[in-house]
Amino acid sequence: xxxxxxxxxxxxxxxxxxxxxxEEEGHQVFLSASxxxxxxxxxxxxxxxxxxxxxVHFGHNKFVKTNVPIxxxxxxxxxxxxxRSLKKVLPYIKKFKNIGLVTTVQHVHxxxxxxxxxxxxxxxVFAAKSERATEIGQVLGCDAGALMKVKNNVDAIxxxxxxxxxxxxxxxxxxxxxxxxxxxxxxxxxxxxxxxxKRRKGAIAKALTCKKFGIxxxxxxxxxxITQAEWAKKELEKRGxxxxxxxxxEFDPMAINNYMEFECFVNTACPRIADDQEKFGxxxxxxxxxxxxxxxxxxxx
Numbered sequence: 554x555x556x557x558x559x560x561x562x563x564x565x566x567x568x569x570x571x572x573x574x575x576e577e578e579g580h581q582v583f584l585s586a587s588x589x590x591x592x593x594x595x596x597x598x599x600x601x602x603x604x605x606x607x608x609v610h611f612g613h614n615k616f617v618k619t620n621v622p623i624x625x626x627x628x629x630x631x632x633x634x635x636x637r638s639l640k641k642v643l644p645y646i647k648k649f650k651n652i653g654l655v656t657t658v659q660h661v662h663x664x665x666x667x668x669x670x671x672x673x674x675x676x677x678v679f680a681a682k683s684e685r686a687t688e689i690g691q692v693l694g695c696d697a698g699a700l701m702k703v704k705n706n707v708d709a710i711x712x713x714x715x716x717x718x719x720x721x722x723x724x725x726x727x728x729x730x731x732x733x734x735x736x737x738x739x740x741x742x743x744x745x746x747x748x749x750x751k752r753r754k755g756a757i758a759k760a761l762t763c764k765k766f767g768i769x770x771x772x773x774x775x776x777x778x779i780t781q782a783e784w785a786k787k788e789l790e791k792r793g794x795x796x797x798x799x800x801x802x803e804f805d806p807m808a809i810n811n812y813m814e815f816e817c818f819v820n821t822a823c824p825r826i827a828d829d830q831e832k833f834g835x836x837x838x839x840x841x842x843x844x845x846x847x848x849x850x851x852x853x854x
Contacts, residue, residue, distance in 0.1 A: 559585040559607040561612040583738045592616030593775025617775045632659045632838040634734035636666050645730050651677045653707040655692040657714040664690040679703035695824050697722040756836040760817045766796040767815035771822035781821040806832040
């Protein structure tokens with residue numbers, strides 16, 4: 554079989570090892586060298602050009618649920634954590650009875666063990682499954698629905714995982730504690746989350762002075778949303794603003810800013826693009842932020 558292997562950046566170091574494994578099984582193997590930003594980012598065009606029979610996408614579980622023009626094998630990459638090391642979280646949540654528990658795809662296979670640990674230590678654990686994620690308790694950078702569905706039942710939130718990409722999606726007015734299983738440290742994350750919220754509010758405030766909007770549409774199969782883009786264009790123009798739709802597979806701020814007349818961008822792709830305000834040097838609004846902008850404009854007319 555002719556297959557294309559695709560890896561997120563953190564797993565490309567495993568690429569050669571896995572390519573050899575598939576070759577030994579008799580497959581003709583190609584490696585995607587394109588950046589990969591998540592389960593939404595599938596190497597469809599590369600696969601088409603080499604006439605691959607399928608893509609093997611490592612590091613994530615199934616995300617794209619629409620029809621895909623080529624078969625996709627999602628192969629999660631699981632990393633075990635030492636469950637007893639979660640005891641380091643307990644002093645931080647001493648006064649909280651009800652907790653929301655979330656983690657990433659790398660650790661979600663141990664979610665029930667994590668949940669059982671906290672329950673044995675007197676906590677009531679709430680968890681749910683979001684619309685885009687596959688597993689209960691799994692949070693994505695673009696979808697914290699696993700938490701949002703239970704937020705009214707909890708006093709605090711525990712995120713198990715490394716880095717800030719995923720917990721910054723946890724927009725809740727509750728204490729959020731992050732446990733990093735790599736170095737076994739605990740950190741309160743609310744200050745970082747609040748910074749993101751303030752940046753987004755600042756972008757909306759700046760957008761109030763803008764007249765020309767560029768609407769970003771990604772061709773990535775898990776991010777493509779022309780319907781939202783056309784809605785945004787119609788609503789902007791209804792309010793007297795000038796707008797055009799920009800289409801790309803990847804949005805490089807330097808390339809986009811060569812369209813110098815645009816004063817603000819509306820993002821319909823990965824919602825985390827809006828957190829890169831500094832790179833763009835101009836306001837970047839997700840659709841929900843654009844709705845808030847319209848509410849302010851309409852209220853003042």
